[in-house]
Amino acid sequence: MDDLFVRIINGEIPSKKVFENDKVYAFEDINPKAPVHVLVVHKEPTENINDTGLDKAYIYSDLFLAAREIAKKLNIDKTGFRTIINSGPDSGQEVYHMHVHILGGKKMQNLV
Ligand code: AMP
Helix, strand or coil, X not given: CCCHHHHHHCXXXXXXXXXXXXXXXXXXXXXXXXXXXXXXXXXXXXXXXXXXXXXXXXXXXXXXXXXXXXXXXXXCCCCCEEEECCCCHHHCCCCCCCEEEEEECCCCCCCC
């Protein structure tokens, strides 16, 4: 059975699309943690960073180059934004399909 994000990419589950190209699909998070909260999902599913090695290094560039374009499109490139990838249980990862969170539109607390 396809994971949640594959079903979103295929249009079986509705989403608010923000951006798409042949590598990634990006949409608004259903439970936003900031005024802008977008998920950038790779169309080739890997689970997380643990599952995405050198043979799949292009996944990182595809995700982050799209994130860069989306930040510009949503006008948060100059004000700033945060990108997060959760990997594994302690991170709170809910969906085991590699994705980047883009958070912006407000001043955020320093985490690190
Ligand atoms: P993660 O915890 O990194 O796996 O992130 C999964 C994210 O998917 C969470 O921020 C959820 O709010 C979000 N999410 C879950 N279901 C949906 C959905 N149907 N549409 C949009 N975002 C979703």
